[in-house]
Amino acid sequence: MKLPVLPSILLVISTAHAFQYSELVQYVDSHQEEYVEALREWVAIESDSSNVLKRPDLHRMMETTAQKLRQMGGTVELVDIGEQEELPVNVKFVIEGMEETGSNGLDTMIMTQKDTFFSDVDYIIISDCGWLSRQPALTYGTRGNCYFLAEVEGPKQDLHSGAYGGTVIEPMTDLIGILDTLISPNGKILIPGIREAVAPLSDEEWKMYQDIQFDIDNYKKKIGVSQLMYSNKVDLLAHMWRYPTVSIHGIEGAFSDPGTKTVIPSKVTAKFSIRQVPNMDPAMVKRQVSDYLHSVFAKRKSPNKLKVTMVIGAKPWLADPQHPLYEAGKTAVKRVFGMDPDLIREGATIPIARMFQDVTGKGIIMLPIGAFDDGPHSQNEKMSQYNYIEGTKLFITFLHEVAQINKTTV
Template identity: 70%
Template sequence: MLQIKQYKFKLSFKFSFLMQLFKFISNEVCVCPCVCVCFQALRDWVAIESDSSNMLKRPDLHRMMEMVAQKLRPMGGNVELVDIGEQELPNGQTIALPKVVTAQFGNDPNKHTVCVYGHVDVQPAKLEDGWATDPYNLTDIKGNLYGRGASDNKAPVLAWIHAVEAYQALNMELPVNVKFVIEGMEETGSNGLDAMILAQRDTFFSDVDYIIISDCGWLSRRPALTYGTRGNCYFYAEVEGPKQDLHSGVYGGTVIEPMTDLIGILDTLISPSGKILIPGIREAVAPLSDEEWKMYQDIQFDLDNYKNKIGVNQLMYSNKVDLLAHMWRYPTVSIHGIEGAFSDPGTKTVIPAKVIAKFSIRQVPNMDPALVKKQVTDYLHLVFAKRKSPNKLKVTMVIGAKPWLADTQHPLYEAGKAAVKRVFDVDPDLIREGGTIPIARTFQDVTRKSIIMMPIGGFDDGLHSQNEKIMLSLVAAGTRFLQALKTFKGPNCKTS
């Protein structure tokens, strides 16, 4: 009986402690100057083309990480640029990975420690892709800040940094120890970060109590808390034939073309109705429970608005629950492009000698990337063999990120819901994310710490798309929301 009472006391304290973490005191900390500073810093950060997928942009990515460190150093914390080694390219060459920035503000053993994770690399962007403004020149249009990386994930990272900076500017003691882990390879699978976290599990992460990630967005106009993400297995399928490109008028009809082989095998990955055709993939997926169905049913989501936003007149599924389930908790195959194919304006009568398809399979709970790699590789080689082609097929998995799922009954999420209610005066939706934040699962498995994802980005920010933006008002709200650290005080001694 005594043990039960002690357990209830610890659970009650933990919930109270988490409530204090996320409690919002809007009148005690002025964030207006902080938001202005954040705007200028965001402009500087967006100007850096920190595209982690383009090897030619790697110097820009290194410069981006130095800029992050330069932002943190004047704040007086313990800031380090951690070397995480090299990246091996598909052609066998190696290239230096961008260093990871770690920082710590405060080391009081009587205070709790919160670790904030974020990234500052971005997806590729070009004006000619359909941007209305220069993607690397932050542009304010009616309160929306347009630029690549504005929402994913540079503004949320800066919001956290400026929340800490606000306390310093006002000579207010941080009520908790705050740590940062900021990387530059998230968009391509967080290469090298897993090993760093494992290496520093008993040092940098040893005193961390909770991990907070703001690399996600709302589903609708209603604020949200995110409790799950899909993983990602990204593949290259390379078909190589003649020793050089050929003129289709001279050689067409005499050679078996690599592009024809490639299109043929790609067509066997997924059916027109969205059914994945690779054996073993669908069978590994955890079934949809009644509890999940109920959660999806209660989420605010309008199918017509969703269709209008993305500009289509028909979706794969016609009801909300099916659509959300296939967006969040079922795998999908997406074909992203073909390298080596002619794609410039005009005409070119060429038979490419080598073409490389790029496609991905989003992972969900119960799926193992290592097994998916084998399933995809074996299946494509089997399909290719049936074509009896003299060309060569090579299949490579370049990203193997696992999915992440949290317990929404954990006090951390109860506290998060209360915080959103206080800040935005509305109860949040509990949502999952169809995209991938590779490091969330690693944090969970290696550090054994509880994780919460607190979106700052809006539902229409256009992540990875043309005209990515973030609302200035939402940046301000996010910065104010992070002032919850103000009341993150418990008793003098920490409890487990």
């Protein structure tokens, strides 16, 4: 089935008003219900790009977004936004709806627009992340992600275990056997070359982690476990943010419905990923994983066939938390929340950050407003009204601080 192309939106909003923090904050506070109602209307549109049946909703979300931005005075076009009046602060938006499926084609679009849409862009702001605790935060790094499919194929069709169990070498048994060699019970990645590529933890980074507000007991309570892989804060944060991890996500082709069924699947496909960190290269990881699994599989002397495919190869991203963009962020957080932000990294993958960095060479900051307990991608994902409203004030203040960067550096 050929799916329709979902366009990205390139938009410019220009403003030249004097910065009046108190009046703007008062406006946000007095219009909270309108903000919440707008958010309610938007999240009601099920724009999940990982579900092909929801593609019409993705188009509806794009149309809704374009309409809203036009009401705000913005110019919305698919590609060419034309020349903009030179004012103290210009804000351009890139809005894209396919993040859950890897944002295929986004890098090509960015490359195409490098010398047009992005030609006069000084800084790039991303807000696709959240706080670590109740302390406001600025994010300066994300892990990448290599997502793999490991397929084992045997008989020409599914078989009944009563008739054939004990006579055939089952693909599921082979698959479980090789998956068990990816990682040890204590979290050590067993694939040769993976851990050796990781940049060492510096003393400065260790101190940054030590100073971050993070309660291990609350973290365990939030996710409902009695024990974690590591017992101290620095080790836990380091393995959450700046060390690679292997996660096994599921097995396609296996019986998973309620009840009992005694089938022997003829073909099963495991889905697993390895989070990437600085100094790791997805192309190298692809080769390491494929060579390793094939070598392990060969030792089983199975007549079944193994096929290993990497379907996502997203690189990690790392910024300098002392960059003027982050200094602007620190000032804005201090003004809105009355406290300094935690400087954190993100264990998840946000491919757009590395794409922007590689293609445009511009300064990038991640300015999160998501709450630490929002539960992204879980059954009860939410958005905190406090973070939503105060985050609106944060962006107001941050854009003002960004406008001061060139004035103070000229």
